[in-house]
Amino acid sequence: MGKAWAFSENLNTDEIIPGRFNITIDPQELAKNVFCEIKPDYAPNVVVGDVIIGGQNFGCGSSREHAPIAIKGSGAKCIIAASYARIFFRNAVNIGLPILESREAAEGINEGDEIEVDLSSGKIDNMSTGESFQAQPLPPFIIKIAEAGGIINFLQTNSIEDLL
Amino acid sequence: MGTLVEEIFSQKAGRSVHAGEIVLLDVDYIMSHDNTTPLAIKAFEMIGKPIFDKQKIVLHFDHAYPAPNILAATNHKKIIEFAQKEDLPYLFKQGVCHQVMIEEGFVTPGAIIIGADSHSNTYGALGAFGAGLGSTEIGVAWVTGKSWFKVPETIRVELSGETQTGVYAKDVMIYIAGMLGMDGATYRSVEFGGRYIETLPMHERIVFSNMSTEIGAKCGLIAADQVTAEYLRENTPIEGPFEEIHPVSPNYERVLEIDVSTISPQLSCHPTVDNVRDLKELEGLDVNEIYIGTCTNGRYEDIEIAANLLKGQQVDSVTRVIVTPASQMIYKKAMKNGLLDILMDAGCTITGVGCGACIGRHGGILAPNERALTTMNRNFIGRMGSPLAEIYLASPATAAASALTGKITDPRNYLRQ
DSSP: EEEEEEEOOOOBHHHHOOOGGTTEEEEEEHHHTTTTTTOTTHHHHOOOTTTEEEEEBBTEEESOHHHHHHHHHHTOOOEEEEOOHHHHHHHHHHHTTOOOEEEHHHOOOTTTEEEOOOOOOOOEEEEETEEEEEEEOOOOOHHHHHHTTTTHHHHHOOOOOGOO | OOOOHHHHHHHHHOOOTTTTTTEEEEOEEEEEEEEHHHHHHHHHHHHHHSSSSSGGGEOOOOOSOOOOOOHHHHHHHHHHHHHHHHTTTTTEEEOOHHHHHTTTTTOOOOOOEEEESGGGGGOOOOOOOEEOOOOOHHHHHHSSSSSEEEEEOOEEEEEEOOOOOTTHHHHHHHHHHHHHHHTTTOOOOEESHHHHHHHOOOOHHHHHHHGGGTOOOOOOEEOOOOHHHHHHHHHHHHHOOOOOOOOSSSSSSEEEEEEGGGGEEEEEEETTTTEEEHHHTTTTTTEEOOOOHHHHHSSHHHHHHHHHHHHOOOOOSEEEEEESSSSSSHHHHHHHTTTHHHHHHHTTTEOOOOSGGGGGSSSOBOOTOOEEHHHHHHHHHHHHHOOTTTEEEEHHHHHHHHHHHHHHHOTTTHHHH
């Protein structure tokens, strides 16, 4: 179970981690400044297993992989959003940061709610309100990458053709 | 049969592919820059397999080059050492990656080019499929020579008419961003066409493909034609001939028809690209910095517009006016033709080439509570430095006119003289 941290629609990668901090690729260093301008209380207070809640078009803007790495490095278990910007979606899958898509969950969860997420089934329970949600199923080849823990792990034991 | 992206993908796949399918395609070039290459190297080393084809890998230094601090310098050192170790043939240090990719002849009609930079959509202006990816996928492509794509649905933007004096591709694209919104084309290919596009020179076409990123698009395509062929022959080492790939009986998800003659100078206002207003509504608003440059509007013709407007005049005494040519080729041509003299005499500061202030690391960073008017493609909070600064996006002509007054100014006041 983790605490929900709620963010607005069209959250861009500059808001996740401003460009001036992208000079490092160390997840722990990036995590120190994640959401520093829009939610400065996040980095010092986030606990391993907490959950990020986003609106539409989560992670729009730059292609910087530093954004999902910073979120993963902060200890967040997963992101639940109404929809994702395309590069952010690919980046999160590739680095093994679980992302779930559910408009209902994104709208039905408030900051501070206690959330239980079953990543394999996509079932999301809001323990604070008693509501349950089901995330959209992912395409089979995305599940292959996710189950391997990211594209790097996948390619260590498979060829790229094995994706399809 | 299909939209332009379906036709390009079908040619590459060797079979007919359609929207919704997942395809694994050979990529022609794999681009990354000083900001994104270090993570690609990390991914590559973790995969632990050899490079598929060194000739496909193109590296650039542009985001923080020359290095403004020790961390950036360390990144450059690491990339140079990697390129030497792997004997990579292409490492450019001569301007914004997207501009240099075009100048050096890597972008040709029908090519598939992936880049670890969100504005890799730029290549679509020459009829190539260009899309941004993250660094890990760049490392993956170094090893496999391939990348997966979901064939996207297409939004066709049909542009007719002629623009008024003082209105440029930038104004039209800002107008489109206002109509569609910043997630209006997410996962979609945006195909720009119509009489207006057909007669438009390449430097203006590039603005549409480049900024298709700002409406969420996977790619922003313009079918290659005679303008493309001539541009490539005159400006790059590429001779041709080129296969002209066009949409064939396309099935569009949506068609947007716009008569560009109705559009006046536009602004993307703080803090999002789709917060669009007619310039007239905000005329007179004070600005602290004018920034002309970037992969959107740092080309020779953009600098020429500014020089023509500022010739023999002085920019506002308290406004910082900074011009960053996108590439050394552009810098040299502007220097040779006297444009840099004109701009310096008018009180502008000319910087070295590259991404400059657009990434907020050097070359024109904003202080808290300042306001900038720029020719960039993106105005997110904190983009140019302080998160308390405001960024407004406009055409090079609007930027130059505003440089004279230190306030947001309609370029038509000067162009009509």
